[in-house]
Amino acid sequence: MAEGLQPQVGQSLLFLTDEQLRKGIEAMFFAYRGFTADPDRILAQKGYGRAHHRAIHFIHRSPGTTVNNLLSILGVTKQSLNRVLRTLIEDGLVESTVGTRDKRERHLHLTEEGAALERALSDAQRDRMRAAYRAAGPAAVAGFRQVLEAMMDDETRHHYEAMKDRPE
Amino acid sequence: MAEGLQPQVGQSLLFLTDEQLRKGIEAMFFAYRGFTADPDRILAQKGYGRAHHRAIHFIHRSPGTTVNNLLSILGVTKQSLNRVLRTLIEDGLVESTVGTRDKRERHLHLTEEGAALERALSDAQRDRMRAAYRAAGPAAVAGFRQVLEAMMDDETRHHYEAMKDRPE
DNA sequence: CTTGGAATGTCAACAAAGCTGACGTATTGT
DNA sequence: ACAATACGTCAGCTTTGTTGACATTCCAAG
16 A cells, blocks of 8 residues: 555655565565465374475476486486485376487376375465465566566576476 | 455455465465575576575675674574585675674674675566566455465564564 | 486485483672 | 473484485487
8 A cells, every 4th residue: 555655656666675674585485484384284293204295296387207307407416316306206296208209208197195285285275375376466466576577587487488388 | 356346345355265274375485486586596607505595695684784684584403504504605605704792602794795686686586576566466465475474483473583584 | 328417316324403301690679 | 499481402303405426218410
């Protein structure tokens, strides 16, 4: 409501002050904690961490993806991802099949059990996101996404755009 | 530009679909990487990590803060914070002084060298934030902050609000 | 067709940074 | 006097990142 009372010059000049930027930085830091809090609780119960969540999320988004592809999306080393992937495969949440065209590649899929965990995690995370969206309203959500997209590295944004408009 | 073409009903009904929420979740994940990327590079050169950055940031924001207060803001255990704080004190970036009113407390301040690193880190982080703000515009920034604030845990939001309007 | 290099993925070992639990010390307040 | 508080530290464990070494597979140049 404050923005309705501010003269236009206030919006167009003051939003780039160091003070405004600092608030944005702190908002980002504190909000990210909330963003991960709910999935973290579920993961902790099952003995997993955020790294497992990320792997499960993107395997769900891109079924059949290769380890290498997942690597570039997640931005970690293959050794780091491999450890996470190994436990998920051992626990029967992820299936790894040798590539048919190129036998060096492994194609990754969620099992039924893996899909169930994915649903639990993303339900929890979406609930919070939905509440935040509802509280802030559609216009705020559009702005939220715009700023976040502008904040990404170029390479990262390509990954983001690439899976942006895929159907569920 | 797309939002100008969408009818109002599209904005008010579609923004809570699972698909929209998923995009928000992924945007948050990818943007956070960009958000930390620049400070991370500076920190790595000096042999520090994100934990050091967080400590330095909030000591800068609240000079003279106690260990306990910092603990509740950061949401970590004292053992974890202590490790970080010890290296910062040993390296002469942070000063710890015994409290005058309550001698059990330690008041934390940045030294000149600590303040210099703080400036380097926040300059880098602000540059990216500024670019994102500029690209998105004032209205988007307002929405960005609204959604982030709605995403925080209640307790976290109190910390955020508490240092929200302090002057630099 | 062979062979050497590039690509893909796995194993081993180490570091950062979180955690729990236990304990010591100084100080405060009842 | 004594319990509670604030802080520091030791020990040990977990998650998740890192590098280095190595096996397998593919492909292309000779």
